[in-house]
Amino acid sequence: MSRRVFFLAGGRMAVYQWSGGTLLEPLWFAADEDGLTEFSLYLDHAPKDPVYLLVDVVEEEFREETIPHVIGGDRRALIRTRLNRLFRDPTYSYAAMQGREAEGRRDDRVLFTALIRPDLLSPWVGQIAKHKVPLAGIYSLPIVSETLIKRLPVEADHALLVTLQSTGGLRQTFFHQKRVKLSRLAIMPPGGAPGHASYVLGEIEKIRRYLNSLRQLPHDSPLDVYIVASRGLLTDVSRQSPDSLTTRHHLLDVADVAQMVGMKGTYGSDYSDRIFAHLLAKKRLPNQYAPASQTRHNTMYRARLGLIAASIALVVAALFVSGANVIDAFNAIGETASAKQRTEFYNERVEIFKRRMPSIPAEPRDIKAAVEMAQTLRNYKTTPxxxxxxxxxxxxxxxxxxxxxxxxxxxxxxxxxxxxxxxxxxxxxxxxxxxxxxxxxxxxxxxxxxxxxxxxxxxxxxxxxxxxxxxxxxxxxxxxxxxxxxxxxxxxxxxxxxxxxxxxxxxxxxxxxxxxxxxxxxxxxx
Structure with a gap:
């Protein structure tokens, strides 16, 4: 099924079309009046394929807390109350269940996240709703990273995933047992690759110290850092900062990572944008941030597909029954030769009986026509x-x-x-x-x-x-x-x-x- 990934990052919107299991080259729209006008024209003329909106912004908060272990409506009410308390505007908020405490009441561990500036999304989401485009969901790039890290050769319980986006973002996401705990987005400075390497290493050291202050890291082992970048940047990182007692680097070429996630052909980019868009389009993850009011066109779209599928199934069933009747007809033709002799025999007997029978008010051909009409009505079928x-x-x-x-x-x-x-x-x-x-x-x-x-x-x-x-x-x-x-x-x-x-x-x-x-x-x- 055709679908699209809209990637909002760095004040720009990239539109990826999913076709034949691959992503086509993106269209870019700036976050200004001209860009929104062009985006509106695009939505007006493009097919109404479902949209998966991926967001990578600085204004995203992560809070890990525990709640009492309850289920059903009680859990939903408790989560909604906690989101309202943690975030000033919980319009775009999400709660991910991450297991239970090992001791005590065995409370549920929950990662609460939210986009704290809804106005960054409002112009884009408004245009999507205006053109009645099916919005499947709004997604956080750090949470989608859980799908990526499961495809990488990551064995450490505590891991820091570092990726670079073409919009100038340096995304650092910390995982414990491959579940997101926190994430931070820094803006890369302008300049060449050597300068980028030193900046990346400096940001990694900052977040390592921050994690250590939160007691998130073990004292007896280094932090495993997985850097997904171009080969040139990885070479500079390796030369400038070898492994130490506090940090252990795992350097992953972005082109190799693209193959690990199943992307076809030559990757042709130094950044990870297309990898995240590919994973989201391929996996079609459940909605994370979008409220129900913004996904109603997608609900209608899926219901319409269901009705069409049901109609097609009814037609196929009717054709199947008709095909069985055709097969029976061919079988009957095969028996015609042997039945011919029996027919002649019985025709002779019928003529004898007809001469002996009293006269009847209807001609035999009229009786035959009535019987054939009844059979025609019996064979008539219809479908809804x-x-x-x-x-x-x-x-x-x-x-x-x-x-x-x-x-x-x-x-x-x-x-x-x-x-x-x-x-x-x-x-x-x-x-x-x-x-x-x-x-x-x-x-x-x-x-x-x-x-x-x-x-x-x-x-x-x-x-x-x-x-x-x-x-x-x-x-x-x-x-x-x-x-x-x-x-x-x-x-x-x-x-x-x-x-x-x-x-x-x-x-x-x-x-x-x-x-x-x-x-x-x-x-x-x-």
């Missing part, structure tokens, strides 16, 4: 494909309507019901007085009861009812739809019903039910 495609096409513009169940039948009677019940209100296409009075030749009808709900729902029943009626009108606008009847509205306002509610209800629901009839014309059936 047309109904599924009709609903899928209409739901595209109603992202707040969630379908929970569909009951379906096929009939030559458009007024056939799925279970006895009485409709609240009827709708039919303009120009039709009633389904039964339609003069257009119809071979059969497909009838469905659709049960669903309005979500998210904030208690505004008027708005929910209007949304259901708009959906009813959208269905009626389709030429194949004969009628759409509202069976149940989110709020029953009919005169014979008692209007009631419960003020203590914390999460009201807005459920609805529609009765949909579509017809298959004779000219369509062929």
């Amino acid at each position: 494909l047309a109904m599924a495609m009709t609903l899928s096409r209409s739901l595209v513009d109603f992202d707040t309507l969630k379908v929970d169940a569909i009951e379906w039948l096929a009939s030559t009677d458009p007024a056939a019901q799925i279970g006895g019940r009485r409709d609240r209100s009827n709708g039919s296409r303009p120009g039709n007085q009633a389904l039964a009075a339609s003069t257009e030749p119809v071979r059969h009808y497909q009838i469905a009861d659709i049960k669903g709900r309005v979500e998210p729902f904030d208690g505004n029943y008027r708005q929910a009812i209007e949304k259901v009626k708009q959906f009813q009108a959208a269905l009626l606008a389709l030429p194949q739809v004969e009628a759409v009847n509202v069976v149940e509205l989110p709020l029953d306002t009919s005169s014979d019903k008692v209007l009631q509610g419960d003020l203590r209800q914390g999460n009201p629901e807005a459920r609805f039910k529609l009765h949909v009839v579509i017809g298959e014309r004779v000219d369509e059936a062929g």
